[in-house]
Amino acid sequence: MVDNTQLPPAQELAISRDLMTLSRHVLQQVGGGSYDAQAQDLSALMGRIALAGKLISRHLSRSGLVEDALGSTGSVNVQGEEVKKMDQYANRIFIRALEQSGLVCRLASEEMEKPYYIPENCPVGRYTLLFDPIDGSSNIDVNLAVGSIFSVRQQEGNDETGEALDLLQDGRKQLAAGYILYGSGTVLVYTIGKGVHSFYLDPSLGEFILVQENIQVPSTGNTYSINEGNFCSWPESIRQYVMHLHRTPGYTSRYSGALVADMHRILMLGGVYLYPGTESHPDGKLRLLYETAPMAFLMEQAGGRASTGTQNVLDVIPKKLHQRTPLIIGSPDDVALVESFVGSGASAQEPVQVSELRR
Ligand code: AHM
Ligand code: MG
Numbered sequence: 120m121v122d123n124t125q126l127p128p129a130q131e132l133a134i135s136r137d138l139m140t141l142s143r144h145v146l147q148q149v150g151g152g153s154y155d156a157q158a159q160d161l162s163a164l165m166g167r168i169a170l171a172g173k174l175i176s177r178h179l180s181r182s183g184l185v186e187d188a189l190g191s192t193g194s195v196n197v198q199g200e201e202v203k204k205m206d207q208y209a210n211r212i213f214i215r216a217l218e219q220s221g222l223v224c225r226l227a228s229e230e231m232e233k234p235y236y237i238p239e240n241c242p243v244g245r246y247t248l249l250f251d252p253i254d255g256s257s258n259i260d261v262n263l264a265v266g267s268i269f270s271v272r273q274q275e276g277n278d279e280t281g282e283a284l285d286l287l288q289d290g291r292k293q294l295a296a297g298y299i300l301y302g303s304g305t306v307l308v309y310t311i312g313k314g315v316h317s318f319y320l321d322p323s324l325g326e327f328i329l330v331q332e333n334i335q336v337p338s339t340g341n342t343y344s345i346n347e348g349n350f351c352s353w354p355e356s357i358r359q360y361v362m363h364l365h366r367t368p369g370y371t372s373r374y375s376g377a378l379v380a381d382m383h384r385i386l387m388l389g390g391v392y393l394y395p396g397t398e399s400h401p402d403g404k405l406r407l408l409y410e411t412a413p414m415a416f417l418m419e420q421a422g423g424r425a426s427t428g429t430q431n432v433l434d435v436i437p438k439k440l441h442q443r444t445p446l447i448i449g450s451p452d453d454v455a456l457v458e459s460f461v462g463s464g465a466s467a468q469e470p471v472q473v474s475e476l477r478r
Pocket of ligand 2: 229251253254255410
């Protein structure tokens with residue numbers, strides 16, 4: 120008798136993959152059937168973050184065709200940076216999508232000076248979402264890759280002052296983190312502290328479909344990503360490191376102007392991304408709570424590392440909401456190599472002997 124309920128193994132596998140939605144995946148990560156309340160919450164939160172990602176992806180895909188997607192709003196944000204229309208739109212999308220989750224009491228983003236409270240959610244919603252709605256904003260108007268970065272933390276205390284002091288804690292307090300890359304396809308990569316997993320948006324289904332579980336970054340890679348236009352204002356140790364790469368055959372430079380895109384390349388292929396301090400910005404450009412800490416959490420979960428040069432990014436305790444940190448992130452051996460230059464106090468007069476550092 121022929122079993123008409125079964126398909127060939129390859130097709131069965133493809134169907135299982137297509138049926139693995141993001142929310143279900145989060146639940147499965149946590150708990151073999153007995154899902155606790157936090158697992159349910161994180162699953163629901165990831166569902167809302169994914170919804171925000173889908174809406175932003177849709178808007179970006181039509182950006183040249185609609186009035187309100189390209190160009191600047193004419194205002195500057197709390198960082199003193201030009202606000203693009205897409206920054207404003209994506210920020211609002213995240214707020215609205217999470218407002219409706221009922222789970223998030225507070226949101227904080229690159230585009231908002233102070234945390235945004237949703238009082239009606241606060242009695243039950245004990246989570247804070249930190250996010251960068253559009254990372255790599257300068258790419259929007261020229262149709263290049265951009266991303267969104269997110270981080271979920273438990274809200275501690277009642278925060279009656281509205282100062283969000285409980286957010287001023289290290290990156291190990293994150294419950295979930297990830298990014299959405301709006302590139303040639305839209306991909307969502309996340310961790311809840313149980314490995315790193317990627318989902319691609321299938322536009323025909325309107326669903327994120329699992330493509331890779333337990334991603335591991337290669338221990339080393341030949342790509343380095345840094346804005347070399349800042350060469351003269353970097354610390355000498357970073358200049359020495361980059362000059363070492365220039366002199367060593369096999370390295371290649373890739374820099375897209377969007378951390379999410381560069382980070383994704385490095386996660387998949389290995390290498391290192393750097394945004395060091397500069398003369399005018401000794402802590403670099405990237406913000407800890409919603410850019411470098413979530414990326415650090417994710418990279419560590421993939422077997423990689425994230426450093427300021429002297430400290431693990433996940434150990435940095437911010438003094439303020441929009442604090443910046445230098446970032447050196449990627450393959451563990453490559454991050455260690457950069458740190459060896461920083462630690463050696465390399466100067467132009469005393470070039471570092473690097474032969475033993477490069478495998
Ligand atoms: P943004 O979130 O305001 O776009 O800033 C973050 C971006 C990163 O994505 C990118 O790697 C970096 O800033 C690029 O900055 P620069 O143009 O100074 O190289
Ligand atoms: Mg950003």
